[in-house]
Amino acid sequence: MSDAAMAKPVDVAVGILMRANGDVLLGQRPEGKPYAGYWEFPGGKVEQGEDIFHALQREFVEELGVRVLSGEAWCCVEHVYEHAHVRLYFYICREWEGEPQSLEGQAFAWQGAYSVAPLLPATIPLLEWLDRVRFAPSQAANFAG
Numbered sequence: 385m386s387d388a389a390m391a392k393p394v395d396v397a398v399g400i401l402m403r404a405n406g407d408v409l410l411g412q413r414p415e416g417k418p419y420a421g422y423w424e425f426p427g428g429k430v431e432q433g434e435d436i437f438h439a440l441q442r443e444f445v446e447e448l449g450v451r452v453l454s455g456e457a458w459c460c461v462e463h464v465y466e467h468a469h470v471r472l473y474f475y476i477c478r479e480w481e482g483e484p485q486s487l488e489g490q491a492f493a494w495q496g497a498y499s500v501a502p503l504l505p506a507t508i509p510l511l512e513w514l515d516r517v518r519f520a521p522s523q524a525a526n527f528a529g
């Protein structure tokens with residue numbers, strides 16, 4: 385097993401900003417980070433002792449100048465990269481203040497159909513499931529039938 389696989393997972397808070405029409409915000413990872421140039425939902429590592437949703441709010445202020453007002457805990461995924469073992473906490477966020485700005489020099493884009501590539505490997509399997517939430521919210525919430 386690789387060192388990353390053996391390591392304790394690093395918690396990452398990830399926010400899916402979702403407009404009323406279902407469009408979601410993706411950002412491109414800046415130079416100097418692992419997987420630079422790959423697209424991701426904005427977020428970052430949770431600091432020691434920090435609440436996960438507060439970490440998400442902090443990252444959105446730092447990276448995009450956006451104040452996230454609320455978020456729905458959506459899913460949690462673990463993934464082992466060669467650089468790290470991560471545990472990703474995804475939140476769907478429909479309420480925020482401010483327009484995203486590129487505060488760290490990164491590109492970002494609102495997406496209906498996903499036209500940017502490549503996406504981070506751990507995020508790709510979630511997109512099909514996310515489409516059910518984006519385009520049929522009432523059905524997605526009613527999984528009892």
Ligand SMILES: Nc1nc2c([nH]c(=O)n2[C@H]2C[C@H](O)[C@@H](COP(=O)(O)OP(=O)(O)OP(=O)(O)O)O2)c(=O)[nH]1
Binds near residue numbers: 396398417427465468
């Ligand atoms: N933000 C985000 N990170 C993701 C996604 N999918 C995925 O595998 N990751 C991984 C990539 C990284 O290994 C990790 C996020 O860590 P990061 O290095 O970007 O976090 P950070 O901004 O706090 O970085 P730093 O302060 O250490 O530079 O989570 C995603 O959709 N969004």
